[in-house]
Amino acid sequence: MNNTPVMKIGIVAVSRDCFPESLSVTRRQNLVKAYEAKYGKGDIYECPVCIVESEIHMMQALEDIKNAGCNALCVYLGNFGPEIAETMLAKNFNGPKMFIAAAEETSANGGLVQGRGDAYCGMLNASYNLKLRGVKAYIPEYPVGTAEECADMIHEFIPVAKAVYALSNLKIISFGPRPNNFLACNAPIAGLYNLGVEIEENSELDLFESFNKHAGDERIPDVVRDMEKELGTGNKKPEILSRLAQYELTLTDWVESHKGSRKYVAVAGKCWPAFQTQFGCVPCYVNSRLTSRGIPVSCEVDIYGALSEFIGEVVSDDIVTLLDINNTVPADIYNEDIAGRYAYTQKDTFMGFHCGNTASSKLSFCEMRNQMIMARSLPEEVTNGTLEGDIVPGDITFFRLQNSSDNKLSAYIAQGEVLPVRTRSFGAIGIFAIPEMGRFYRHVLIEGNFPHHGAVAFGHFGKTLFDVFKYIGVEDVSFNQPKGMLYKSENPFA
Numbered sequence: 001m002n003n004t005p006v007m008k009i010g011i012v013a014v015s016r017d018c019f020p021e022s023l024s025v026t027r028r029q030n031l032v033k034a035y036e037a038k039y040g041k042g043d044i045y046e047c048p049v050c051i052v053e054s055e056i057h058m059m060q061a062l063e064d065i066k067n068a069g070c071n072a073l074c075v076y077l078g079n080f081g082p083e084i085a086e087t088m089l090a091k092n093f094n095g096p097k098m099f100i101a102a103a104e105e106t107s108a109n110g111g112l113v114q115g116r117g118d119a120y121c122g123m124l125n126a127s128y129n130l131k132l133r134g135v136k137a138y139i140p141e142y143p144v145g146t147a148e149e150c151a152d153m154i155h156e157f158i159p160v161a162k163a164v165y166a167l168s169n170l171k172i173i174s175f176g177p178r179p180n181n182f183l184a185c186n187a188p189i190a191g192l193y194n195l196g197v198e199i200e201e202n203s204e205l206d207l208f209e210s211f212n213k214h215a216g217d218e219r220i221p222d223v224v225r226d227m228e229k230e231l232g233t234g235n236k237k238p239e240i241l242s243r244l245a246q247y248e249l250t251l252t253d254w255v256e257s258h259k260g261s262r263k264y265v266a267v268a269g270k271c272w273p274a275f276q277t278q279f280g281c282v283p284c285y286v287n288s289r290l291t292s293r294g295i296p297v298s299c300e301v302d303i304y305g306a307l308s309e310f311i312g313e314v315v316s317d318d319i320v321t322l323l324d325i326n327n328t329v330p331a332d333i334y335n336e337d338i339a340g341r342y343a344y345t346q347k348d349t350f351m352g353f354h355c356g357n358t359a360s361s362k363l364s365f366c367e368m369r370n371q372m373i374m375a376r377s378l379p380e381e382v383t384n385g386t387l388e389g390d391i392v393p394g395d396i397t398f399f400r401l402q403n404s405s406d407n408k409l410s411a412y413i414a415q416g417e418v419l420p421v422r423t424r425s426f427g428a429i430g431i432f433a434i435p436e437m438g439r440f441y442r443h444v445l446i447e448g449n450f451p452h453h454g455a456v457a458f459g460h461f462g463k464t465l466f467d468v469f470k471y472i473g474v475e476d477v478s479f480n481q482p483k484g485m486l487y488k489s490e491n492p493f494a
Helices: 021-039 055-067 083-092 119-133 147-167 190-195 204-213 220-234 238-258 275-279 284-292 303-316 331-338 437-446 462-471
Strands: 009-014 044-046 072-077 097-102 170-175 198-202 264-268 320-327 349-354 367-370 384-390 394-403 409-418 428-433 453-457 476-479
Touching (some): 009 021, 009 147, 021 044, 021 072, 021 097, 072 083, 072 119, 072 147, 083 119, 097 147, 147 303, 147 462, 170 204, 190 394, 204 238, 220 238, 220 367, 238 284, 238 384, 264 303, 284 384, 303 320, 303 394, 303 453, 303 462, 320 428, 331 428, 349 437, 394 462, 462 476
Parallel strands (some): 009 044, 009 072, 072 097
Antiparallel strands (some): 320 349, 349 428, 394 409, 394 453
16 A cells, blocks of 8 residues: 655746746746756656746646646746735645745846846745735745755655645544543544544444454465564564454455545554453554554554654655653663763653564564563463564654644654663663753653653654644644753743
8 A cells, every 4th residue: 555645746937027037937947957957857847838927827837737747836936926826826726835936146147137036025925925815835944046956945845745745635543542541642633634634433343343354364374474574583472473464454454445535544543451352462563564564553542643653654754653752761771881972861861662563674673572561460362462672773753743632733853863772671662862851851741741652753854844843834843952942931040
């Protein structure tokens, strides 16, 4: 299942009628040449129909880029631009859009007399009119540049556009309410609808009925063989694989038959307290396998956790995971393996953990085990199915999009790394280091009432995630502020 979009950005040049149209034509052509020279031809489409100067031109350009299969729009101000027609184009285009503008040049096109375009000024009017029309658009940090600089801006827009487009075509499928005593992952679904996300909420009984109907499915042996190949010597619970394979087929078939009109799917699954005794296993390993194939599955019916994972997957073009911000790093481990080797205080470090939902490719080593926490109160044989191992070291971005009880979206983003330090623990787990994590923990995670689940993207994607959250209308986006930059709630005398 192809669960993330491929973007094709239509580049439409605009021109104000009292400025030379040739400026926009030539500058658009140069922009396209610069982009293709640096990034290839696959991502963009040059609209050749017209230079948009009027409402009629706008309609012609809109029809052209739709027929070309464009799912994102770049409005390029080759000169001052027609603030009405260009913003009408953005309003009528059903997809993510960006605005950029041409910098001046003296080497051609009449210099700064007949060849001055004033797009620097026109961008101000464009932004004002976008606000008047209530149109959301991506505008880079500095949106005026040469052909080569504008090409880079378009390329940086692609992952933002992918996330925005994907959200408007996403369905989250959930099973069951949050477990009792687990209100932390409960949040109003109205925020999903405001983002254009659809949700299908199902009973655990629906899932259990479907699971039972998959008993004896002829595909189970092939799935078991695939699991055996993936686990290798880490296959410590071979007796549980056929049951896990049955559950995997249950989920994948459900996704295919229930995505309906939507192109993309994420799943918020149940995993306790009754799951183990009824299904005879835990779903952690299956969750990891679906996530590795591009269908994020959150634990404990964490709907906004699944949403966050999906955004991370689209932005990073990589597997993600969802972890508890779980426990402190003991002083002896810190002193032995971290102090003096890495520029982090003990409060900058913590352990990110979940029972066994992280894909095998994101673990330094892995073994199939039982869920140790659940086995403290249940027979061990019904708690098998976790994938344990230390998470691979390297750069990460810890983030989450969350909705509040009063239906206000908020988010956080923190860049850091997983340290190459042995955890000496169980589950899918790693030692994370984020600069000023102690203050971030207190004044963002606690003060902002965020739940303990955080999505993890493997790499530094803070810039893109921030732009995505800003585009979709999240007004409160927090980050791990450096020392000397006080949080609003931080005591300046402490």
